[in-house]
Each structure stands twice: as C-alpha cells, then as structure tokens.
Amino acid sequence: MLRHVDTLRSAVYGTAVGDALGLPVQFLPRDSYPEVTEMTGSKELPCPAGTWSDDTSLTLATVDSLLTCEGVDIPDMRARFEDWLENGTYTPDGQAFDQGFTTVHALTQGHGCTNEQSNGNGSLMRILPLAFVKNLSDEQIAQVSGITHAHPLSVEACQVYVHAGQLLLDGFSLSEAIETACLASETFAGLADIGQYSRSEIRSTGYVKDSLEAAVWCLLTTNNFRDALVKAVNLGEDTDTIGAITGGLAGIAYGMDSIPESWMNALRKKDIIEHCLTSR
Template sequence: MNDKTNTLKSAIYGLAVGDALGVPYEFKSRGAFECTDMIGYGTHNQPEGTWSDDTSMALATCASIKACGRVDVDDIRDRFRRWLKEGAYTPFGEVFDCGNTCAAAIRSGRGCDDEWSNGNGSLMRIIPLAFVEGITDAEIEAVSAITHAHSLSKLACVCYVRIAIDLVNGVSLAESIKRHVPGNSKLSGAIGIENVLRSDGMGSSGYVIDTF
C-alpha cells in the first residue's frame, strides 16, 4: 500500500468520523450544544458512529474511481442513485438524510444550477478527487455538477481539492489558500482565515461559502 493510498484512507476516515460526530447535532444553532464525544440518537435518532449522506456519497465516489480507473461522471451518478434508492454505502442500508438539491438532482439526472442551490452538498463529498492523479478543474466541476451545478459550488469544490492536494504535498494552509482562492470571488473571505476569530462573525450555515 503506497503513501497516497494511506493518505486517502486517512482523509475518508477523517470525513466519516467528523460526519458521525456532527450527525446528532445537525440543524442545531451555533452555541446551542457542545460536542465532546461520539454520541447517538440526536437530530436523526441514529446510533452513535452513524455517518450521513456526505460520507456515503464520498464512498460512492471512491468506489466509482476504483472500479473505472478514472473519473466517470455517469458511473458516479449511477452510484448516487443506488445510494438514494437502495441505501448503498450507508451504515445500515437506509438513507435517513438527504439535502433537497442532491435529491432533486439525482432523481432528475441533472445538477441544480440556480442561485438557491448552493448548499454544501457537493463540497462535503468531493475530497476523493484530491487523490486522482492529474485531476483537472473541469473534472472536479463535473463531479460537483452531478448535484450542484452553479458556478459558485463548482468553484468551491475546485479550490478545496486544490488546497487538499497542496496539504498532502506539504504546502501550508495559508499559502495554499492564497494560491487557489481568487481574491475577487465570493470565497475570498478564506484568505487570511488563520487570523479570523469565531467572534468575528464567521458563518456556520449549510451555505457553500460558510462551509468552505
């Protein structure tokens, strides 16, 4: 097993653990809870350690890339359909949470591209692409656009993947953000984020800008 495979596993485990920590608190307002351990039976009444749609769709993406040997948007979309309809890639064979944009796009076969379809759904599942050799911005955008096809969501995914690649290669987070986040974009608030305090009013909603 090479270092890149080990790092991919670490990224996916990190995603799943963080996801499972957050599932019991989803939709709760900021400051209304304190998470100190893995618990269950919160917002979605799921056992502790249960991951959500975000990890399921990341796992579906990994499975597709492994099976196809490349980024195949149609195959990834088909695996998303299996997840939504059959509970594939879920802990217990059932889907208990799915964002409106993801559900609508998967059922219609067309990514949502209106301004109101800029939730964090594609950003939360895009990390596997950071481990695809030679991944292009167009491929990242195409995978985002399976569900989230607005230019803002696609840009967030491209920036995130490029930053993740840099981090794997030892570049500092601050330097990578400067490299990849356009200063004239809606994501520019991330530049200098190492100096931003919680009290400065950083958003924590499901809006793709807040999540990024």
C-alpha cells in the first residue's frame, strides 16, 4: 500500500517538469546557452516544448506498477520497463527515446548491471515513487534499482534519495531530510554540507554521485520550486535528469501549487501522467 498519495502527484509532476525543462539543453556545456527559465523546444531533438523523456517515462512505469500491485513487485515493474523500451508505453509520442545505455543493456540481458562503469543516474531518476510505499525496506530499494543499476554505489544513491523523500513526507524540512538521510552513508555523508559549495565545485554529469550532489545543491541553495529547477537545468550537461531528480524532491517539499503555471501549461501529454496516477 502507498501513503500520501495526494503528494505523489506533486512528486511525479515535479519530476516531469524538471525533465521537460532541462531536455532541450541536455549535454550542452555549462553557460554555453541562454538561461533557461521557461519551457522551450530543442534544436538537437525533434521535440516540442514541454516534452519529457525517459526520466519521466520510467517514473510513470514505476508509479503504475506500485499502484496496480499495491506495493513493490519486481517482475511486474521490470515488465513495464521492457514495455516502455520495446513499445513506447509511458512516452509522450509512443516511442522511447534518449534511453540510457546501462538501462537498455540491463533490460535486454534480463538483469541489472554491476560493473563500475554502469553507475549512471538511470535508476536514481525513476526511484522516488518508492518513498510513498508503506513499510519500505532498503532491500526493496536495492531490488528496484537493481532492475537496471545493481552496483552498490547506484543502490546507495537511490536509498539516500528515497530516504530523503520519506523524511519530507514525515514533515522534515529539506535540510533536515537530507542531513538525516545521509547519516548512515559514508559515500554520501558530505551531502549535508554541499549547500556551502560554490557553483563551480558542482559537477552536473550523468554519473550517479555527481547527479545526486547537483540536485541536492540546487535544493539546499534555494527556497522554492522554481528557483531550484532553474538552477538545476542551467548547470549544463545532464540537465534533464538533474532537473527531474531535483524536481521530484522539490515537488514533495513545496507541493503542486508551487509549480509555475506556465510550466504546467506547457507540459505535454498530461493525460498519460494522470492515467498512471489515477486509473485502477
């Protein structure tokens, strides 16, 4: 069973908005493009403004599985990921695109990747809905990450991120949630202080540790949804995923009403998102 289902909507829309806001400037170097403050189309991808990518699609697949199965069901979730990859389910235009190499390789081979080189952010970007599962265990987080990303570093990043989401749902502030979530983690112990870093010290690559640190930095150095997301998508490099990771926690922390109306209006195919959130 899931808890705080109303807040699940703001987490999912926060993820989708961050994804769509950052997608048009994905992989561009920092400060090589005009500051992104509104939804725009992409010159590199044939995508209208407000298009979301694999970050949101796999988050929706996760939500659909959790609500349908009333909890974590790994075979069901894996099947939904495969459906996305093969048939374009959970996508705005009926075709998967921008797929991560590790995710594709893992779904093709039938098990998660465990090598050091597989520590991209492909499980972190979709894992936040687990924060809404009652009596969730760390082993379940590991299993869900491990559908594609089974290396201990990726698993630990997902656990810290989900714990932060759980603590926000329990009423902790963003800073308290992040500090508490990383208490038991040697790898991510520095997250609690990352708000003191300068922008130049933040790496915004697709490496899972960099991505989580960048998202947390954006959250700890702002005090509202819009500013956190603008900061995230203007870091350059893996802008859509860092936007999605930032947006998910910001959605929980600040709620649906905090998402700028112009961003919500521009977000495409909200009917698909609503279907995953409501139809049972």
